[in-house]
Amino acid sequence: MSQNSQTIAATLSALDGWPLLQGPRVRLRGPREEDAEAFFALFGDPRVMRYWSRPPLTERTEAEQLLTRCRDEFAARTALEWIIADENDTAIGSCKLFRLSPPHRRAELGYALHPDHWGRGVAREATTLALDWAFCHLGLHRCDAGIDPDNQASRALLHRLGFVTEGRQRESFFVGDQVTDSELLGLLASDWRGGR
Numbered sequence: 001m002s003q004n005s006q007t008i009a010a011t012l013s014a015l016d017g018w019p020l021l022q023g024p025r026v027r028l029r030g031p032r033e034e035d036a037e038a039f040f041a042l043f044g045d046p047r048v049m050r051y052w053s054r055p056p057l058t059e060r061t062e063a064e065q066l067l068t069r070c071r072d073e074f075a076a077r078t079a080l081e082w083i084i085a086d087e088n089d090t091a092i093g094s095c096k097l098f099r100l101s102p103p104h105r106r107a108e109l110g111y112a113l114h115p116d117h118w119g120r121g122v123a124r125e126a127t128t129l130a131l132d133w134a135f136c137h138l139g140l141h142r143c144d145a146g147i148d149p150d151n152q153a154s155r156a157l158l159h160r161l162g163f164v165t166e167g168r169q170r171e172s173f174f175v176g177d178q179v180t181d182s183e184l185l186g187l188l189a190s191d192w193r194g195g196r
């Protein structure tokens with residue numbers, strides 16, 4: 001491993017909890033048990049799950065399982081899933097760096113926001129906090145994203161952040177019974193620093 005990939009692994013293992021990232025309107029923080037209701041409202045909403053690779057949650061216990069998975073992935077340092085919290089510290093979304101790969105200094109970005117907050121720049125603010133941390137503190141070289149090509153809102157957000165569409169994987173995942181292509185996007189640390 002290069003010096004930098006060792007630094008990434010060391011930075012991840014030295015974390016004693018989720019980095020707290022504060023923006024003007026939202027903060028990214030670690031998940032708590034009391035976020036289960038908000039997670040159920042988020043991932044149980046068909047509007048949020050329209051382009052997701054799984055159907056909406058139907059039981060609150062599934063939201064609790066998702067929160068347990070967040071903690072397990074954090075413990076293994078394979079993913080960092082933050083809660084997007086509003087000014088009252090209420091969970092309104094999720095922002096995730098997953099498939100963390102220290103040797104390749106790479107991760108994938110994922111996010112979801114409750115529809116009550118769409119269209120006000122909240123996702124842009126939240127993902128900017130995560131990407132700033134990923135590129136400027138953790139030392140990632142590259143961030144990937146993959147979307148359903150019909151997901152206009154997600155593509156618009158990613159392009160606004162500076163991601164470039166790099167290709168398309170044919171019939172890559174199922175949304176219910178429907179097989180869907182995956183549009184692949186990427187953002188380099190140099191793109192990010194150049195765009196600031």
Ligand SMILES: CC(C)(COP(=O)(O)OP(=O)(O)OC[C@H]1O[C@@H](n2cnc3c(N)ncnc32)[C@H](O)[C@@H]1OP(=O)(O)O)[C@@H](O)C(=O)NCCC(=O)NCCS
Pocket residue numbers: 047048049051052111112113114117118119120121122123124125146147148151152153154156157160
């Ligand atoms: C994708 C998502 C997070 C966007 O959240 P948001 O808070 O509405 O996005 P923002 O307000 O920060 O908008 C970011 C940019 O995208 C644009 N945008 C947002 N929604 C859009 C839409 N439906 N159509 C076209 N552009 C859109 C905005 O205009 C903005 O660009 P601008 O700054 O140039 O004006 C939200 O729609 C969502 O949670 N969707 C469901 C979950 C999902 O699909 N996640 C991604 C899976 S890959």
